[in-house]
Amino acid sequence: MSGKGLFGRLFGGKSEEPAAPAASEAESDAVATPPVVEPEAEVEVEDIVAADDPRPAEIIAEAPQSWLSRLKSGLTKSSSKLTQGLGDLFTKRKLDDDALEDLEDLLITTDLGVGTAARVTKRLAKTRFGQDVGADEIKQVLAEEVAQILAPVAKPLEPDFTRKPHVVLVVGVNGSGKTTTIGKMAKLFKDQGRQVSLAAGDTFRAAAVEQLKVWGERTNCPVFARDTGADAAGLAFDAMAESASRGDDLLFIDTAGRLQNKADLMEELRKVVRVIKKQDETAPHDVLLVLDATVGQNAHSQVEVFKDIVDVSGLILTKLDGTARGGVLVALAEKFALPVHAIGIGEKAEDLRPFDADAFARSLVGLN
Numbered sequence: 001m002s003g004k005g006l007f008g009r010l011f012g013g014k015s016e017e018p019a020a021p022a023a024s025e026a027e028s029d030a031v032a033t034p035p036v037v038e039p040e041a042e043v044e045v046e047d048i049v050a051a052d053d054p055r056p057a058e059i060i061a062e063a064p065q066s067w068l069s070r071l072k073s074g075l076t077k078s079s080s081k082l083t084q085g086l087g088d089l090f091t092k093r094k095l096d097d098d099a100l101e102d103l104e105d106l107l108i109t110t111d112l113g114v115g116t117a118a119r120v121t122k123r124l125a126k127t128r129f130g131q132d133v134g135a136d137e138i139k140q141v142l143a144e145e146v147a148q149i150l151a152p153v154a155k156p157l158e159p160d161f162t163r164k165p166h167v168v169l170v171v172g173v174n175g176s177g178k179t180t181t182i183g184k185m186a187k188l189f190k191d192q193g194r195q196v197s198l199a200a201g202d203t204f205r206a207a208a209v210e211q212l213k214v215w216g217e218r219t220n221c222p223v224f225a226r227d228t229g230a231d232a233a234g235l236a237f238d239a240m241a242e243s244a245s246r247g248d249d250l251l252f253i254d255t256a257g258r259l260q261n262k263a264d265l266m267e268e269l270r271k272v273v274r275v276i277k278k279q280d281e282t283a284p285h286d287v288l289l290v291l292d293a294t295v296g297q298n299a300h301s302q303v304e305v306f307k308d309i310v311d312v313s314g315l316i317l318t319k320l321d322g323t324a325r326g327g328v329l330v331a332l333a334e335k336f337a338l339p340v341h342a343i344g345i346g347e348k349a350e351d352l353r354p355f356d357a358d359a360f361a362r363s364l365v366g367l368n
């Protein structure tokens with residue numbers, strides 16, 4: 001698969017001007033593809049760069065890789081844990097009860113979840129029991145099963161731009177990547193020609209407000225902010241009014257995530273939702289829960305907690321680049337069936353993309 005298809009898709013969205021996103025897509029393809037390459041050629045960006053690039057080597061080394069190859073390298077920690085485990089277990093081994101049990105244990109240790117582990121072993125037992133199997137064959141089966149679990153949850157964020165603004169409330173524990181994810185999404189939608197505003201609803205930490213302002217400058221989006229300690233709901237209320245009067249397409253509202261005290265968090269988030277509804281009773285139109293993949297199974301309890309407080313409509317998993325626990329996404333999909341809109345594989349603006357089930361499944365198990 002070429003990285004271009006994934007890149008072109010970005011985030012979706014219902015539009016009152018259907019031609020606009022298509023045009024900006026065509027433009028971004030034209031910019032990304034040097035003239036020497038035929039438009040239909042299946043060439044990865046890094047292949048193009050490697051060809052006859054006259055620039056100094058250190059600059060070429062920093063050239064943007066395709067999303068697919070960055071996804072693969074981002075998931076290396078997860079895939080190498082699995083690959084190593086499978087290599088140790090299956091160098092031409094007969095698939096007997098012992099081997100199946102070892103395999104199930106290994107899959108559970110990679111955070112894929114008990115259900116997935118059981119399904120993969122059952123399928124192998126049915127088709128290959130008593131035969132010699134290799135690690136690659138198991139990876140293939142695993143990738144297929146994982147892709148099947150993930151396909152129904154892989155849904156891009158699809159704002160309704162006729163709402164002006166479509167309001168996205170972003171929740172999650174401190175440090176999970178909310179502010180960074182808002183910055184990245186702001187960039188994606190700005191690049192599609194959308195008018196986007198940001199509201200600095202994490203009023204507890206001065207650094208959090210500053211951080212959102214930096215993303216606002218970087219992406220050229222206005223940031224509604226107040227002093228540290230200000231009432232988050234009051235800020236959200238004003239931001240809603242201001243954003244509507246500007247005629248924005250999208251408003252992202254950042255929040256604080258002090259999980260130490262669930263009652264406080266609950267009160268604050270519910271109040272934010274209440275005041276948002278005073279301005280627009282259909283809002284917030286999306287409530288995104290941002291989860292840090294490095295916490296592994298702990299992500300399950302975070303989903304439970306936030307589902308209890310607000311009406312979570314979708315998930316974003318971050319930091320998949322820094323963890324061997326990427327399998328947790330599969331376990332979450334299986335357990336909660338909430339849409340996974342996007343994944344983060346780095347700290348930079350271009351490190352967030354819509355979630356693609358097949359690409360993720362193959363990268364996770366270390367297949368090309």
Ligand SMILES: Nc1nc2c(ncn2[C@@H]2O[C@H](COP(=O)(O)OP(=O)(O)O)[C@@H](O)[C@H]2O)c(=O)[nH]1
Pocket residue numbers: 172173174175176177178179180181211257290318319320321322343344345346347351
């Ligand atoms: N490696 C990596 N770091 C990330 C990713 N997303 C966020 N971060 C980093 O995680 C830290 C916490 O993120 P932040 O957005 O401040 O989290 P918040 O407290 O939920 O708003 C920051 O240093 C981010 O740069 C990601 O996908 N990959």
Ligand SMILES: [Mg+2]
Pocket residue numbers: 175178179180202208254
């Ligand atoms: Mg933050």
